[in-house]
Amino acid sequence: MTRSIRTTRALALSSGALVALLALSACGSRTDDEASSTSAASCVKTDGDSIKIGFLNSLSGTMAISEQTVRDALDLAAEEINAAGGVLDKKLEIVAEDGASEPTVFAEKAEKLIKSDCVAAVFGGWTSSSRKAMLPVFESNKSLLFYPVQYEGLEASPNIFYTGATTNQQIIPAMDYLKEQGVTKVFLVGSDYVFPRTANKEIIAYSEANGIEIVGEEYAPLGHTDFSTIVTKLKGSGAEAVFNTLNGDSNVAFFKEYKNVGLTAETTPVVSVSIAEEEVGGIGVDNIVGQLTAWNYYQTVESPQNATFVKAFKAKYGDDRVTSDPMEAAYTSLYLWKGMVEKAKSFDVADVQAAADGVTFDAPEGTVTVNGDNHHIAKTALIGKIDADGLIYPVWESDGPIDPDPFLEGYDWAEGLS
Amino acid sequence: MSAVARIWGHERARLLVGVGVAGLLLFVVAPGVLSDFRLNLLAKFCCLAMVAVGIGLAWGRGGMLTLGQGVFFGLGGYLMAMHLKLADAGPGGVPDFMLLYGDGTVPAWWEPFRSPVVTVLAILLLPAGLAALLGLAVFTRRVRGAYFAILSQALAAAFAILLIGQQKVTGGTNGLNGFRSFFGFDLADPVNKQMLYYIAAGTLLVMVLVVRLVMRSRYGELLVAVRDQENRVRFLGYDPALVKVLAYALAAAFAAIGGALFAPIVGIISPADVGVVPSIAFLVGVAIGGRATLLGPVVGSIAVSWAETSLSERFPSFWTYFLGGLFIVVVAFLPDGFATLGRLRLRRRRPGPDEPVGTSDEEHASDEQASDEDEHDEATASAGRTA
Numbered sequence: 137m138t139r140s141i142r143t144t145r146a147l148a149l150s151s152g153a154l155v156a157l158l159a160l161s162a163c164g165s166r167t168d169d170e171a172s173s174t175s176a177a178s179c180v181k182t183d184g185d186s187i188k189i190g191f192l193n194s195l196s197g198t199m200a201i202s203e204q205t206v207r208d209a210l211d212l213a214a215e216e217i218n219a220a221g222g223v224l225d226k227k228l229e230i231v232a233e234d235g236a237s238e239p240t241v242f243a244e245k246a247e248k249l250i251k252s253d254c255v256a257a258v259f260g261g262w263t264s265s266s267r268k269a270m271l272p273v274f275e276s277n278k279s280l281l282f283y284p285v286q287y288e289g290l291e292a293s294p295n296i297f298y299t300g301a302t303t304n305q306q307i308i309p310a311m312d313y314l315k316e317q318g319v320t321k322v323f324l325v326g327s328d329y330v331f332p333r334t335a336n337k338e339i340i341a342y343s344e345a346n347g348i349e350i351v352g353e354e355y356a357p358l359g360h361t362d363f364s365t366i367v368t369k370l371k372g373s374g375a376e377a378v379f380n381t382l383n384g385d386s387n388v389a390f391f392k393e394y395k396n397v398g399l400t401a402e403t404t405p406v407v408s409v410s411i412a413e414e415e416v417g418g419i420g421v422d423n424i425v426g427q428l429t430a431w432n433y434y435q436t437v438e439s440p441q442n443a444t445f446v447k448a449f450k451a452k453y454g455d456d457r458v459t460s461d462p463m464e465a466a467y468t469s470l471y472l473w474k475g476m477v478e479k480a481k482s483f484d485v486a487d488v489q490a491a492a493d494g495v496t497f498d499a500p501e502g503t504v505t506v507n508g509d510n511h512h513i514a515k516t517a518l519i520g521k522i523d524a525d526g527l528i529y530p531v532w533e534s535d536g537p538i539d540p541d542p543f544l545e546g547y548d549w550a551e552g553l554s
Numbered sequence: 555m556s557a558v559a560r561i562w563g564h565e566r567a568r569l570l571v572g573v574g575v576a577g578l579l580l581f582v583v584a585p586g587v588l589s590d591f592r593l594n595l596l597a598k599f600c601c602l603a604m605v606a607v608g609i610g611l612a613w614g615r616g617g618m619l620t621l622g623q624g625v626f627f628g629l630g631g632y633l634m635a636m637h638l639k640l641a642d643a644g645p646g647g648v649p650d651f652m653l654l655y656g657d658g659t660v661p662a663w664w665e666p667f668r669s670p671v672v673t674v675l676a677i678l679l680l681p682a683g684l685a686a687l688l689g690l691a692v693f694t695r696r697v698r699g700a701y702f703a704i705l706s707q708a709l710a711a712a713f714a715i716l717l718i719g720q721q722k723v724t725g726g727t728n729g730l731n732g733f734r735s736f737f738g739f740d741l742a743d744p745v746n747k748q749m750l751y752y753i754a755a756g757t758l759l760v761m762v763l764v765v766r767l768v769m770r771s772r773y774g775e776l777l778v779a780v781r782d783q784e785n786r787v788r789f790l791g792y793d794p795a796l797v798k799v800l801a802y803a804l805a806a807a808f809a810a811i812g813g814a815l816f817a818p819i820v821g822i823i824s825p826a827d828v829g830v831v832p833s834i835a836f837l838v839g840v841a842i843g844g845r846a847t848l849l850g851p852v853v854g855s856i857a858v859s860w861a862e863t864s865l866s867e868r869f870p871s872f873w874t875y876f877l878g879g880l881f882i883v884v885v886a887f888l889p890d891g892f893a894t895l896g897r898l899r900l901r902r903r904r905p906g907p908d909e910p911v912g913t914s915d916e917e918h919a920s921d922e923q924a925s926d927e928d929e930h931d932e933a934t935a936s937a938g939r940t941a
Contacts, residue, residue, distance in 0.1 A: 232870050233866075233867065234866050240598075240822055241866075243821055244863070247594070251590065268728045268729075269821070269822040272731065276742040328718055328726075330721060330727050330728050357715060
């Protein structure tokens with residue numbers, strides 16, 4: 137017994153020493169080295185008939201229900217592009233991955249797509265945490281991510297193209313709208329994560345500068361479904377409007393409770409930034425009819441491009457399906473990448489980055505233009521009203537596309553926010 | 555005497571061979587055949603396996619169903635991540651996310667983690683210390699079984715909610731990410747990534763040897779005794795609470811070290827890695843591998859992680875069904891994990907006269923000690939199957 141213990145101990149010590157030795161001998165460059173080598177050159181194959189791109193969305197876990205719709209829109213865009221001859225005469229070859237609603241999985245799969253599959257670009261991501269987890273992967277491997285969802289701003293990576301709205305294209309226009317309507321008291325309710333907290337920080341700064349009083353700021357954990365306390369506070373606060381950044385299931389419980397206590401869209405409208413056509417059905421049209429949303433696209437947008445998009449989508453996935461802002465942004469992102477590649481006449485990341493500025497696409501939401509400095513796109517803000525048919529109809533729009541300003545540098549009141 | 559010496563020699567040889575094979579696989583074969591990306595994945599699996607080794611000790615040997623190892627994993631991960639963020643911070647010494655979401659100042663409790671020494675010491679001592687305190691509070695009040703499991707799980711839930719709520723100082727749901735260097739080594743350099751793998755694999759190997767040492771010591775037998783008959787151990791004059799606290803603290807330390815290596819290897823640590831779901835996920839590999847055996851937890855954990863990754867790559871839309879099916883099979887037919895496949899086979903071949911009779915729990919326990927020798931066979935068998 138004692139001998140075996142001694143052996144184990146000796147082995148543990150010696151293997152520990154071995155590890156230390158191996159680790160030391162395997163040391164690579166230090167950050168203070170002059171010639172700190174970064175990752176190897178890209179392995180993207182451009183000599184064949186096809187070019188690989190990656191789709192990375194959550195197909196399992198809590199985000200699957202939302203992200204699957206984005207995947208559907210991406211598949212549609214890829215199909216259309218391939219039917220029209222591909223990109224630079226190469227067919228798109230899709231490598232599909234499941235992000236599993238977990239940031240670490242997104243990081244892992246992104247690395248797999250870049251390093252093992254050698255894709256030219258990756259399309260996907262939804263939550264801020266998934267984007268934040270993937271960002272270092274794309275930067276250190278010098279690859280490209282197209283991110284299709286509105287987000288909290290304050291970011292501009294050279295390796296990410298943001299085709300959803302940043303805050304000055306969604307949240308600030310929504311506040312402008314409320315101000316125009318003469319609202320002076322706003323109540324903030326949101327899920328407890330990065331987007332609502334950052335958005336509310338900006339709303340508070342905006343309100344201070346514009347004479348709007350914030351009469352309450354409440355957060356519920358993601359997935360929370362008991363809103364009696366928050367709605368009671370809301371009712372007693374004298375709010376004239378509510379700014380809602382709740383996500384997912386929480387909206388169902390919130391709007392039911394809101395209706396229960398006798399609040400209505402006529403007296404106290406709720407502006408939501410995470411409820412699109414997909415979610416209206418889940419919440420129940422009865423609970424939410426007449427409420428407002430802020431996006432850059434609705435299925436009801438009247439344009440030939442949108443008519444074609446909606447028709448093609450319904451033809452592929454069924455008449456009961458609806459199209460929403462993130463889906464449209466994902467669809468647009470693939471066409472924007474195509475535009476950049478064709479302008480650069482190259483799939484090389486550096487060439488695409490250099491060519492990105494000014495690339496336009498006649499998207500279903502209207503013509504969008506890529507800003508080469510911050511990699512966001514100019515978008516028109518639309519305030520919509522939810523109708524009894526479950527669709528959202530625009531009631532207000534900004535004066536043309538708004539230039540993206542992720543760090544809110546063009547707003548005096550936003551100084552010190554970032 | 556000579557017979558005893560022969561068994562000793564035999565055992566020792568087996569240990570040496572086992573360590574040799576594991577070392578060969580981890581340090582020569584894996585880096586040789588795997589690409590940088592796959593090797594980094596294996597490094598991540600090693601980190602998760604470290605938690606599993608600890609759970610094997612606390613749950614398999616000590617009977618403490620720890621449903622909240624995410625807390626200690628997260629503590630280790632966040633402690634390391636705090637240091638990495640501070641080390642990467644720009645001229646002002648303020649991490650990027652604090653400039654974005656906070657007021658641009660570093661809170662006082664972050665400051666000590668600028669020092670690498672403090673960070674490493676904190677990773678080794680803080681989670682273990684917390685576990686010891688918690689264990690003392692819980693075990694001396696004789697809280698055990700399902701109540702302990704619920705308590706530990708609640709702790710994991712609370713920890714995740716706390717991290718999410720304190721966005722200004724913890725990064726909220728985004729967690730801490732975007733590390734560029736690891737104690738001065740550039741993380742973008744593949745050679746340094748490989749170094750991290752060696753550290754993770756080596757640490758895991760050392761942990762397994764430590765657990766072997768613990769399992770075969772007098773303390774290890776006491777731990778199993780406490781698991782099976784806590785009262786009897788108490789009547790014999792031991793304090794079962796102290797026995798459990800030690801195993802629980804050791805499991806916490808292992809989890810923390812796993813978390814600390816996980817952060818630079820994966821590049822992110824967020825509340826999604828520390829809450830209830832990941833805490834339960836840690837248990838899955840242990841249960842599938844065989845919780846009471848030496849190699850069951852570690853092999854099971856790596857195998858499950860590997861299966862998750864490769865299945866989701868091959869079948870992105872329905873890979874979860876495969877895993878669900880596997881769990882059902884294990885729970886229904888192999889309640890003690892794959893490591894017991896070997897035992898079933900052996901038992902069928904030679905139904906020994908020392909076959910214990912009793913409740914399933916007791917049987918399990920005495921079986922454990924009676925068939926100590928079988929364990930190695932089972933372990934190698936299961937290792938062979940998964941390889």
